[in-house]
Amino acid sequence: MSGSSYTGGTAAVSATDSIRERIAQAVNSVRETTPLAQSFTNFVTINLVANAQLAAGGTAAMSFLPDDIVDTAKIAGSTYINVGTLLPFYKDALADIARKLQYLGKPWVLDPVAAGIGKTRTAILQSFKAAPPTVIRGNASEIIALDAMWELGAPARADAETTRPAGVEAVDEVESSVQAAKRLARYLAQHAPNGKGAVAVSGEADLVTDGETVYRLPGGSAMMTKITGAGCSLGGVTATYLAVAEPLTASLAASLLYNRASEIAERESNGPGSFQVAFLDALWNITADQVAESRILIG
Amino acid sequence: MSGSSYTGGTAAVSATDSIRERIAQAVNSVRETTPLAQSFTNFVTINLVANAQLAAGGTAAMSFLPDDIVDTAKIAGSTYINVGTLLPFYKDALADIARKLQYLGKPWVLDPVAAGIGKTRTAILQSFKAAPPTVIRGNASEIIALDAMWELGAPARADAETTRPAGVEAVDEVESSVQAAKRLARYLAQHAPNGKGAVAVSGEADLVTDGETVYRLPGGSAMMTKITGAGCSLGGVTATYLAVAEPLTASLAASLLYNRASEIAERESNGPGSFQVAFLDALWNITADQVAESRILIG
Amino acid sequence: MSGSSYTGGTAAVSATDSIRERIAQAVNSVRETTPLAQSFTNFVTINLVANAQLAAGGTAAMSFLPDDIVDTAKIAGSTYINVGTLLPFYKDALADIARKLQYLGKPWVLDPVAAGIGKTRTAILQSFKAAPPTVIRGNASEIIALDAMWELGAPARADAETTRPAGVEAVDEVESSVQAAKRLARYLAQHAPNGKGAVAVSGEADLVTDGETVYRLPGGSAMMTKITGAGCSLGGVTATYLAVAEPLTASLAASLLYNRASEIAERESNGPGSFQVAFLDALWNITADQVAESRILIG
Numbered sequence: 001m002s003g004s005s006y007t008g009g010t011a012a013v014s015a016t017d018s019i020r021e022r023i024a025q026a027v028n029s030v031r032e033t034t035p036l037a038q039s040f041t042n043f044v045t046i047n048l049v050a051n052a053q054l055a056a057g058g059t060a061a062m063s064f065l066p067d068d069i070v071d072t073a074k075i076a077g078s079t080y081i082n083v084g085t086l087l088p089f090y091k092d093a094l095a096d097i098a099r100k101l102q103y104l105g106k107p108w109v110l111d112p113v114a115a116g117i118g119k120t121r122t123a124i125l126q127s128f129k130a131a132p133p134t135v136i137r138g139n140a141s142e143i144i145a146l147d148a149m150w151e152l153g154a155p156a157r158a159d160a161e162t163t164r165p166a167g168v169e170a171v172d173e174v175e176s177s178v179q180a181a182k183r184l185a186r187y188l189a190q191h192a193p194n195g196k197g198a199v200a201v202s203g204e205a206d207l208v209t210d211g212e213t214v215y216r217l218p219g220g221s222a223m224m225t226k227i228t229g230a231g232c233s234l235g236g237v238t239a240t241y242l243a244v245a246e247p248l249t250a251s252l253a254a255s256l257l258y259n260r261a262s263e264i265a266e267r268e269s270n271g272p273g274s275f276q277v278a279f280l281d282a283l284w285n286i287t288a289d290q291v292a293e294s295r296i297l298i299g
Numbered sequence: 300m301s302g303s304s305y306t307g308g309t310a311a312v313s314a315t316d317s318i319r320e321r322i323a324q325a326v327n328s329v330r331e332t333t334p335l336a337q338s339f340t341n342f343v344t345i346n347l348v349a350n351a352q353l354a355a356g357g358t359a360a361m362s363f364l365p366d367d368i369v370d371t372a373k374i375a376g377s378t379y380i381n382v383g384t385l386l387p388f389y390k391d392a393l394a395d396i397a398r399k400l401q402y403l404g405k406p407w408v409l410d411p412v413a414a415g416i417g418k419t420r421t422a423i424l425q426s427f428k429a430a431p432p433t434v435i436r437g438n439a440s441e442i443i444a445l446d447a448m449w450e451l452g453a454p455a456r457a458d459a460e461t462t463r464p465a466g467v468e469a470v471d472e473v474e475s476s477v478q479a480a481k482r483l484a485r486y487l488a489q490h491a492p493n494g495k496g497a498v499a500v501s502g503e504a505d506l507v508t509d510g511e512t513v514y515r516l517p518g519g520s521a522m523m524t525k526i527t528g529a530g531c532s533l534g535g536v537t538a539t540y541l542a543v544a545e546p547l548t549a550s551l552a553a554s555l556l557y558n559r560a561s562e563i564a565e566r567e568s569n570g571p572g573s574f575q576v577a578f579l580d581a582l583w584n585i586t587a588d589q590v591a592e593s594r595i596l597i598g
Numbered sequence: 599m600s601g602s603s604y605t606g607g608t609a610a611v612s613a614t615d616s617i618r619e620r621i622a623q624a625v626n627s628v629r630e631t632t633p634l635a636q637s638f639t640n641f642v643t644i645n646l647v648a649n650a651q652l653a654a655g656g657t658a659a660m661s662f663l664p665d666d667i668v669d670t671a672k673i674a675g676s677t678y679i680n681v682g683t684l685l686p687f688y689k690d691a692l693a694d695i696a697r698k699l700q701y702l703g704k705p706w707v708l709d710p711v712a713a714g715i716g717k718t719r720t721a722i723l724q725s726f727k728a729a730p731p732t733v734i735r736g737n738a739s740e741i742i743a744l745d746a747m748w749e750l751g752a753p754a755r756a757d758a759e760t761t762r763p764a765g766v767e768a769v770d771e772v773e774s775s776v777q778a779a780k781r782l783a784r785y786l787a788q789h790a791p792n793g794k795g796a797v798a799v800s801g802e803a804d805l806v807t808d809g810e811t812v813y814r815l816p817g818g819s820a821m822m823t824k825i826t827g828a829g830c831s832l833g834g835v836t837a838t839y840l841a842v843a844e845p846l847t848a849s850l851a852a853s854l855l856y857n858r859a860s861e862i863a864e865r866e867s868n869g870p871g872s873f874q875v876a877f878l879d880a881l882w883n884i885t886a887d888q889v890a891e892s893r894i895l896i897g
Contacts, residue, residue, distance in 0.1 A: 044644050044660045046343050050527035055571045060527060061413070062343045064384045068417040085662045088687060089387060114659075118666040226882070228648035228658060271879030272653045281570025284525070345642050349826035354870045359826060360712075361642045363683045367716040388686060580869025583824070 010216060013296040019252065024292035026245040026253040031057035031288075035077040035243035038062075039236055040069055040097075042084030042113065045229025048276075049080070052233035055283035056257065058240035066093045070100050077243025079106060080236050081133070083121055084113035091120050095127035105193050107134040107242050111235035115145035125149055132191045135247045136184055137200040137235045140177035147180035152187055174203035178214060185211035188247070198247035200238065202231050205297075206255045210248040216297040217255050221262035226272045227279075234258050237283075256294045261286055309515060309598040318551065323591035325544040325552040330356035330587075334376040334542035337361075338535055339368055339396075341383030341412065344528025347575075348379070351532035354582035355556065357539035365392045369399050376542025378405060379535050380432070382420055383412035390419050394426035404492050406433040406541050410534035414444035424448055431490045434546045435483055436499040436534045439476035446479035451486055473502035477513060484510035487546070497546035499537065501530050504596075505554045509547040515596040516554050520561035525571045526578075533557050536582075555593045560585055608814060608897040617850065622890035624843040624851040629655035629886075633841035636660075636674040637834055638667055638695075640682030640711065643827025646874075647678070650831035653881035654855065656838035664691045668698050675841025677704060678834050679731070681719055682711035689718050693725035703791050705732040705840050709833035713743035723747055730789045733845045734782055735798040735833045738775035745778035750785055772801035776812060783809035786845075796845035798836065800829050803895075804853045808846040814895040815853050819860035824870040825877075832856050835881075854892045859884055 013019060029035075036059040041049050050060040061076065063069045073079050079101060081094065101108050110133035112125055129150045136146065147153055181199040188197025189211050201207040206217040224230040234254055241250035261282035268282075269275040312318060328334075335358040340348050349359040360375065362368040372378050378400060380393065400407050409432035411424055428449045435445065446452055480498040487496025488510050500506040505516040523529040533553055540549035560581035567581075568574040611617060627633075634657040639647050648658040659674065661667045671677050677699060679692065699706050708731035710723055727748045734744065745751055779797040786795025787809050799805040804815040822828040832852055839848035859880035866880075867873040 042660070043342050043641050043662065044648055047346060047527060047645060050343055051571065051575075054525050054527060062341070062384060064342065064386060065417055065419050066387075067419055068385070068413070071416045085660060086666070087386070087662060087685070088664075114666070117669050118663055120663050120665055226652050228645060228652060269879075271882035272649060273875035273878030273882075276649075276878075277572035277576055277875055280572025280575075281568075284570040284572075342641050346645060346826060349642055350870065350874075353824050353826060361640070361683060363641065363685060364716055364718050365686075366718055367684070367712070370715045386685070576871035576875055579871030579874075580867075583869040583871075 010297040010299040013215070013298055015293070019249070019296075020292045022245065022249045023253045023256065024288040026241045026249050027257065027288035027291050029244040030240055033244060034059045035240065036061060036075065037078045037080060037236065037239040037243050038069065038072045038076040039080040039082070039239065040064065041080060041082035041111075041232060041236065044085060045232040048229035049233045049236035051280055052283060053236050053240045055280045056237045056240055058243070066097060069097050073101055073104060073106050076106075078239045079108040080111070080239035081108060082111040082113055082232055082235055083124055084111070084232065086120055086124070088120065091123055094124045098128050098131035102131040107247070109133060109135040109137060109235055109239040109242060111232060112136065112138050112142045112146045113232070115142040115149070122149065132188050134188060134192055135198050135200065135238055135242060135251055136188065137202065137231070137238055137251070139202050139231065140172040140174050143177045143184065143199065143201050144172055144180045147184055150184070150187065152183040153180065174201050174205060174207050177201050178207065181207060181209050182211050182214065185209045194246070196247050198251040200251040200255055202234065202255075206259065208248065208251045208255060213298060215252060217252070217259055218295055218297065219263060220259040221266040223266050223269070223272065223275045224258075224262050227276045252296070253291065256291045257283065257286065260290055260294060309596040312514070312595040312597055314592070318548070318595075319591045321544065321548040322552045322555065323587040325540045325548050326556065326587035326590050328543040329539055332543060333358050334539065335360060335374065336377045336379060336535065336538040336542050337368065337371045337375040338379040338381070338538065339363065340379060340381035340531060340535065343384060344531040347528035348532045348535035350579055351582060352535050352539045354579045355536050355539055357542070365396060368396050372400055372403060372405050375405075377538045378407040379410070379538035380407060381410040381412055381531055381534055382423055383410070383531065385419055385423065387419065390422055393423045397427050397430035401430040406546070408432060408434040408436060408534055408538040408541060410531060411435065411437050411441045411445045412531070414441040414448070421448065431487050433487060433491055434497050434499065434537055434541060434550055435487065436501065436530070436537055436550070438501050438530065439471040439473050442476045442483065442498065442500050443471055443479045446483055449483070449486065451482040452479065473500050473504060473506050476500050477506065480506060480508050481510055481513065484508045493545070495546050497550040499550040499554055501533065501554075505558065507547065507550045507554055512597060514551060516551070516558055517594055517596065518562060519558040520565040522565050522568070522571065522574045523561050526575045551595070552590065555590045556582065556585065559589055559593060608895040611813070611894040611896055613891070617847070617894075618890045620843065620847040621851045621854065622886040624839045624847050625855065625886035625889050627842040628838055631842060632657050633675040633838065634659060634673065635676045635678060635834065635837040635841050636667065636670045637678040637680070637837065638662065639678060639680035639709075639830060639834065642683060643830040646827035647831045647834035649878055650881060651834050651838045653878045654835050654838055656841070664695060667695050671699055671702060671704050674704075676837045677706040678709070678837035679706060680709040680711055680830055680833055681722055682709070682830065684718055684722070686718065689721055692722045696726050696729035700729040705845070707731060707733040707735060707833055707837040707840060709830060710734065710736050710740045710744045711830070713740040713747070720747065730786050732786060732790055733796050733798065733836055733840060733849055734786065735800065735829070735836055735849070737800050737829065738770040738772050741775045741782065741797065741799050742770055742778045745782055748782070748785065750781040751778065772799050772803060772805050775799050776805065779805060779807050780809050780812065783807045792844070794845050796849040798849040798853055800832065800853075804857065806846065806849045806853055811896060813850060815850070815857055816893055816895065817861060818857040819864040821864050821867070821870060821873045822860050825874045850894070851889065854889045855881065855884065858888055858892060
């Protein structure tokens with residue numbers, strides 16, 4: 001998401017691969033059907049999350065009350081939960097909400113912001129193992145921390161207490177999270193009603209995986225790290241696509257939309273203020289083909 | 300508020316009607332006296348509410364603590380309460396605040412966002428019947444839901460439990476809310492210290508009523524539905540005008556200001572990012588005459 | 599901060615004064631080392647605080663949970679606490695957090711927004727006397743109210759209960775707060791591990807003092823009062839500089855950066871919407887020399 005010239009020894013997805021068609025379809029379907037994605041997200045970037053979902057063509061509803069979240073989940077196509085800023089009473093409430101989403105069979109996106117910092121956040125993230133989301137989107141440090149908390153890897157790494165706190169900025173490179181991302185994606189798929197899940201890791205070259213194939217998405221703009229909420233709003237837009245598409249397609253469509261829009265915004269802006277304005281405009285104006293024709297690497 | 304070519308068989312308010320003078324006076328008075336309007340509003344759009352109030356010429360203070368809200372209400376010209384995002388402890392706190400505003404004789408604007416969703420919100424909105432606001436601003440679905448909750452209509456409709464949840468987006472047309480809006484406005488007027496109240500319904504052609512006359516305000520921009528907080532900030536600016544004008548004039552002035560500013564912003568922008576920037580600029584630059592000379596239909 | 603042509607009979611700091619070098623160094627150091635400043639701040643302007651810190655070159659983390667705040671303080675260069683919008687449970691939590699910051703020896707900036715309004719806020723601000731911040735930034739009314747609450751002046755004034763509430767807008771002129779600002783700065787210095795503290799008062803001509811010397815910073819733009827969060831985000835950027843510089847330099851650098859950037863933004867904008875965009879761009883593009891070569895008056 002933040003500008004790269006990733007050139008690993010991996011194959012490019014062909015121009016005629018069916019995944020491109022599914023991505024274009026997701027982008028268009030959101031614009032045609034304006035699906036409702038609900039968000040429980042942090043106080044910092046909540047406005048950008050909603051505006052990005054609207055600019056992508058969806059409809060937004062932001063909830064904080066447990067009874068609101070469950071009521072709205074019933075009428076929404078998907079839900080986005082971001083643990084960036086928490087209040088004490090969410091410790092029990094969010095675990096309960098995850099169980100209710102599971103019971104309702106509703107797809108949701110988890111953004112494990114700052115995974116590893118704070119006992120309340122750790123307790124909440126651990127509780128989600130029993131009622132997991134459909135998609136997880138985070139930076140490399142957060143994905144590694146969550147994988148360790150859920151003890152999905154080798155026993156030697158499985159002590160969340162000794163995991164280095166991730167903070168809100170990634171301290172790890174995307175590549176170091178590949179195995180954690182695949183393990184998490186397989187775990188999500190195993191627990192999903194339709195057997196499908198995905199994990200997206202934001203970084204110099206974004207990574208998206210369904211647990212089997214690993215897609216790498218080069219490009220984007222480093223200016224995305226100079227506005228707050230780039231990652232959070234990507235999680236929100238992923239939820240918007242998840243309301244109309246399966247997890248892998250939703251994750252790819254959202255990350256590619258963000259990469260192409262941020263490149264346009266960087267060209268048209270003169271600093272972080274005008275960048276954010278141009279970015280929202282680009283989310284609105286970009287075509288489904290521009291998104292679907294992106295360079296995508298496999299492996 | 301969202302773009303229309305409403306051409307119902309209704310009469311236009313004449314160019315010399317005294318309501319136009321009162322609207323122009325309200326717009327100018329806010330700019331000259333920078334009145335303080337306090338807001339208790341949701342976490343999503345709070346920043347835009349404050350910025351819109353400032354751009355319209357007023358002064359903003361946003362409060363969440365019950366003791367802050369009551370303390371600030373005493374020195375503010377008006378208060379705005381928006382129930383979009385609630386926390387559990389507001390269930391009792393907001394009912395108590397409404398009683399204190401009533402005791403203090405302070406005018407306030409209610410924005411019943413998502414009326415019908417969530418037990419906590421329903422309990423709060425029902426409690427306001429005993430200590431009602433001066434103005435209510437919402438979309439058609441919210442106005443219909445609130446009228447049903449307060450059981451102001453025929454007994455057959457008066458079961459809030461069976462009311463379809465409104466969500467944050469209107470699922471009803473403005474026209475379907477006319478009777479509910481009139482009943483609510485009459486109820487507000489009956490309980491106001493000065494016998495005056497108003498209800499504003501946002502939609503393709505906004506509707507404003509004091510319970511007797513129904514005003515329809517054609518125009519505006521559909522882009523207002525592509526940024527978050529258009530409705531909330533209109534509620535906030537209505538409170539700003541309510542600090543200097545009576546309820547009907549305040550509601551008309553705010554809705555007309557929004558319609559004209561959104562038309563300017565649509566012409567000058569290239570997507571939702573630049574639209575919001577241009578909209579705030581237009582709120583600041585538009586003249587009182589441009590607002591007061593708007594087309595206004597009656598009946 | 600809000601535009602002035604202050605021409606009091608005070609001496610100008612010479613072009614070669616070493617303070618200018620330290621200011622330039624702080625501006626550059628933030629851009630080179632992207633230090634993490636943590637914020638506990640209000641819901642209204644939290645997004646602008648984070649974006650301003652990023653635009654100045656720093657890294658932002660916003661926290662609301664007590665355990666998050668303490669955990670993040672350990673890895674952050676500084677912390678910013680703004681009491682603009684509080685929730686009931688912060689009454690005890692913030693006093694405890696201040697004690698932990700003191701125990702950890704971590705520098706922090708206090709923004710006593712609306713000092714004097716609300717019992718909860720007053721209790722919190724009083725509790726900070728025992729574990730004071732490193733820098734205080736506020737408007738004249740807030741600085742006067744806090745000085746009275748902490749009973750630093752003559753006994754006759756030392757009754758916080760009778761202090762006129764400051765509100766969020768200053769009702770006092772900067773000049774009336776000079777003695778209060780100096781007393782507070784000396785108190786902060788006496789209680790700081792390294793013996794240094796500073797107080798910054800925002801107004802027509804900003805004032806910064808370490809308790810001994812009083813610096814006045816003419817210039818800026820009156821448009822800063824027409825966007826919400828100008829003061830809050832200045833507090834946040836002061837914390838960003840406090841992560842790399844001592845209190846006086848950090849306060850001067852932040853206030854001067856804001857004055858120069860707001861002048862540029864005023865020239866390049868057409869209202870409060872485009873002003874905020876241009877302001878964030880200017881924070882990003884302005885040079886350290888432009889900041890350090892500002893006119894600074896002493897005395």
